[in-house]
Amino acid sequence: MTQSQTEMGRVIIGDRLQRLARLNKPPMSRFLLPLLAYFTLAAPLPAQDGPQLFSLYCSACHAADGKGATGGTFPPLAESPYVAGDPDRAIKIVLKGLTGPVDVLGKTYNLEMPPQGAVLPDDQIAAILTHVRSSWGNHAGPITTDQVKTSRASVADRATPWTAPEILKLHPFPLEKSVIANLLSQSFRGDWDEMPDFSKEKATNVEEEHDGILTLKNAPAAEDFAMVWTGDFVAPTVGIFTFLLDADDGATLYIDNSKVVEVKGIGPMDGSRAQEGKLTLLQGPHPIRVEYFQKKGNKGLALAWSSTRAKILHWLTEDTTNVLAVQPTSIPVGPDGDRPVIYRNFISGTTPRAIGVGFPGGINLAYSADNLAPELLWTGEFIEGTKKWNERGTADNPPAGQNVVSPSKSRALPENAKFVGYDLDSSGNPAFSVTIGSDSLVDSYHAESNTIIRKLTLTGSGPALEILIADKSIEAQLSITAEGGSLETTNTKTTLKLTPGKTVTLTYHWK
Ligand code: HEC
Structure with a gap:
């Protein structure tokens, strides 16, 4: 271990233990062991040996099996969305560290990862992350030394660790699709300027949509038609859910038989008419109904949900819309996990x-x-x-x-x-x-x-x-x-x- 590494270790340990003490988290010894292992065992190694570098620089906290040390006190890297996809997300976390609340695979951590950028050269970070991205069920591509170099240069001015919202703003998770159980679609023909009263209309076709995704593939025509989907939206947890709806032309979403959000009348689906609705749901199935009509020209329907805690958009439709146009403008204050x-x-x-x-x-x-x-x-x-x-x-x-x-x-x-x-x-x-x-x-x-x-x-x-x-x-x-x-x-x-x-x-x- 070089002199500067030792010094850095000491500084970070002191600082980190103070912070952990302030965080008032589970017993200190659970943190001390991985920390001490991490800071005392590290020794210079030839570059490129991903697995070995990982066990020296990361496994003390994230565990040899990538599931998080001390029985999950630390967040997992196995199947973590932070590790998958956009390489910059993981590179920047390793370079600058991460602090504050972060949700990983449904669990919230509120700790601090010390920055590793000063200790690890670009080729070693590339080797470690290439190993991480292809181990324990992860299937993301390799990371090159050049990618780390570019990433390092882009954040050279940053002196503090990231928070999860900061890093996700720069490198968001990919949009995910999700499904509705028992999904059924009904099709109608007619020329309407607004949502028809479906109790007065007769469906021309009824389909079971086994993949649970709302799609216009089974539309009865290119123009002048309407569709209604019904099924069960299965809420994965209790909480406040935000639904984002956009359509060309009009659409209305009902959950538990009440209207949650609607896009009225005739117009394009480009984000400019998208609407958001929020409601609180208990965990489990809730009847969902989506009404949609299409007059002339283009057609489209985009519906997504997110929960206040995870803030990831899950698409329920085949189409997606321009989400940037409907970025929330406010900062909601809400409960922190299970505590008021x-x-x-x-x-x-x-x-x-x-x-x-x-x-x-x-x-x-x-x-x-x-x-x-x-x-x-x-x-x-x-x-x-x-x-x-x-x-x-x-x-x-x-x-x-x-x-x-x-x-x-x-x-x-x-x-x-x-x-x-x-x-x-x-x-x-x-x-x-x-x-x-x-x-x-x-x-x-x-x-x-x-x-x-x-x-x-x-x-x-x-x-x-x-x-x-x-x-x-x-x-x-x-x-x-x-x-x-x-x-x-x-x-x-x-x-x-x-x-x-x-x-x-x-x-x-x-x-
Ligand atoms: C001293 C302990 C420690 C070490 C060493 C450490 N981490 Fe972390 N890491 C953490 C903690 C704690 C968090 C969560 C921080 C928070 O709560 O904001 C984290 C978060 C992460 C995340 C994002 C969340 C997740 O679970 O995917 C990634 C990616 C990550 N670390 C990768 C690495 C890699 C790669 C290494 C080795 C180069 C490493 N870490 C070394 C403690 C550590």
Whole structure:
């Protein structure tokens, strides 16, 4: 090992261990072993020996079988999309390192890979990556020394490791196709200017589409026709799904029998008319229906989905559209994996001192620390962060999802009640604390599918207390039921009596 390599090793170890300590991840020893192995065993080798270079410079963290060291604490290179396709993606990661959250094969890692560019010359990086790209089920082509050289020159100015979004912006994954189960297509003939009412039309043909891809191959004619596809969209996980739709001419997407997104009327499919729709889905099959009509001229239908976490577009159609034209312009703030996210900033529709909570699965609430109550409950996307982040401190941010319900807009507890703060339990669910004289109230929340569960526990020696639950009728949107206590409704006002020493559980359920 040369002097400079040793020094670099020491610097990176110190820095990295500090960072790992800050990341508060699983036991340190799981990281120490691969790190120490990596930094103490490395020795100069003749170039071009990919497998041997890999075992010296990469396997301590990514494991000899490419599956990620210490039982998957580190991300795998076997079948990783980061390794496949565009050679620059992997080359640049090796040169400059990678930091922050990265999703690899369905698992999120939030670690740091130290840059290897200063230690490894171009020919060694080429040999290592050629080996990686052809091992453990990977089938990507070789990488040449020249490719590494060009890549290195293009990022020479960069001093910091990449984040996953940065590297994916430069070198995105290829578009993938995905399938719908039980897909059936129906064809119709007619000359329409807008989507026909299919209940009044008779299909000229019905086909089973066994490959699960929406295609216009079975269209009954080149012009003046319509098609309807039905089947089951199988959501791979629970989460918020974005659907991107474009068509020449019109198309509408329904999931679970509600309209998600539509492209109206007559026009081209070039991205300029593409639309996006979002909704929250539980894992598993959901009825999907796509309606499409074509008048004169060109035809086309493009439909893709992505989940908020992976941000990869999966095409459900044979055609694709110009996605660049529909790049999202906002930065949504949302839960981080399985943990709720807490958002402390102005939220439109509630008081200035509101605390937003975005639960995984697309259930959200804003608790007002002024009125001591959950003032907004909604489903789907949590908050659009754009306004706040662009215009620091000036604009409010509205709930970004749907089904927004505001049970109350007035103070829920007596004048002497004071907000004292909140705690998060081990799963990240919040409990808001309020004192009322010498008594205290813990008001905690967690979410289940389509439901918020609120637990109210009053402790102390004071009298029973009335808390406002709703000051208007919200029955059409949300049902509230109580366990361990009973809700009293007079006119449109709903209250609950709290007795010291008892817990009441309220269940808020969207209809
Ligand atoms: C000290 C540990 C360590 C070493 C050594 C290391 N990596 Fe990594 N690597 C990581 C970590 C940690 C990540 C994920 C970083 C994050 O969470 O942002 C990563 C991510 C990656 C990724 C992208 C994610 C994936 O799983 O595909 C690639 C590609 C990669 N490394 C290749 C290599 C190659 C090739 C080498 C050897 C030249 C190497 N790494 C050496 C720790 C290491």
